[in-house]
Amino acid sequence: MQHVLIVEDVPETAEWLGAVLQQAFGEVHLNVATTCQQARQLLGKVSINLALLDINLPDGSGIDLVAGVHQHYPNAYIVITTIFDDEEHILQAVQAGAHGYLLKDSSERVFIQKLRGILSGDPPLSPSVSRRILQYFSAAGNAHGTPDNQHSAVNRSDVASLSPREREVLILVAKGLSRGDVAELLGLSTNTVARYIRDVYQKLNISSRAEAAVEACRMGLVKTDF
Incomplete structure (x- = not known):
């Protein structure tokens, strides 16, 4: 995970994510975008192994970037990093093709642990996100009649x-x-x-x-x- 794209409009959060990535993987090359437009301009022009995408961006949702990242970097790992833990956003991300979903209010230790898990094939999902996904689909039949x-x-x-x-x-x-x-x-x-x-x-x-x-x-x- 040497080449990372961070799409985050809050500078302090982008800086924190960069520091967490360095602790998780060591030396990394960061490309940071603050909007969907900036991110799309980078796609295909820089190397990316891992993309961390925020949802609530000034000009749209990071979930809308998932398809573009897949297109330009088929082997890249895509993780949504957000404060939104509701079913709608989680399911949209999974259906779009995101490989992981991490909540920003997780501790730094948990964040690092989940990111490192990518190297061993573990999906980077916050525990509460995993529960929501499974509970939703477990009840989906009855919920939809x-x-x-x-x-x-x-x-x-x-x-x-x-x-x-x-x-x-x-x-x-x-x-x-x-x-x-x-x-x-x-x-x-x-x-x-x-x-x-x-x-x-x-x-x-x-x-x-x-x-x-x-x-x-x-x-x-x-x-x-x-």
């Missing part, structure tokens, strides 16, 4: 599309285990685990660990209180 039996049938269909090994991998990934940890636990190579993860993502039409956690909960493979 879907009959329980129909909702269960959908879950069974999704589960049935996965092989027993794929279900095991999905559960472990949803619980935050890194690829290496999953490989060690299941007695597989990391390349084999990577193939299982790819196949699971394709079958469920998802692209991130956050979405994997959501789907595992919706399918009843994990509980909302872990």
Whole structure:
């Protein structure tokens, strides 16, 4: 994570994020934008491994930048950094393709820990954000008026599309285990685990660990209180 884009309109917060990144990863090259427009002007012109995007910007939302970052830097890690912990913003970020969602009111220690987790494959999600995502999708069927039996049938269909090994991998990934940890636990190579993860993502039409956690909960493979 040597090249980082920070999109943040509060100078003090941008400075704090820069300091946290240095503690998490050591030497980093920072590109800072204070608006969506400035961020878009940087895309494609600088190297980016990691993007930290605020939501409430003077000319829009950082969530709207996620697609552009994906387009220019397919392998970059995208984390929303914000004070908003409501379901609407969280779900918008996940659906847009963000890989993580960290709340700025987290302690510096927690922030550093979550960012470092990226290196081992752990999704950088604040604990309260994880709970909100899982609780929302756990109750989504009833909340949208879907009959329980129909909702269960959908879950069974999704589960049935996965092989027993794929279900095991999905559960472990949803619980935050890194690829290496999953490989060690299941007695597989990391390349084999990577193939299982790819196949699971394709079958469920998802692209991130956050979405994997959501789907595992919706399918009843994990509980909302872990």
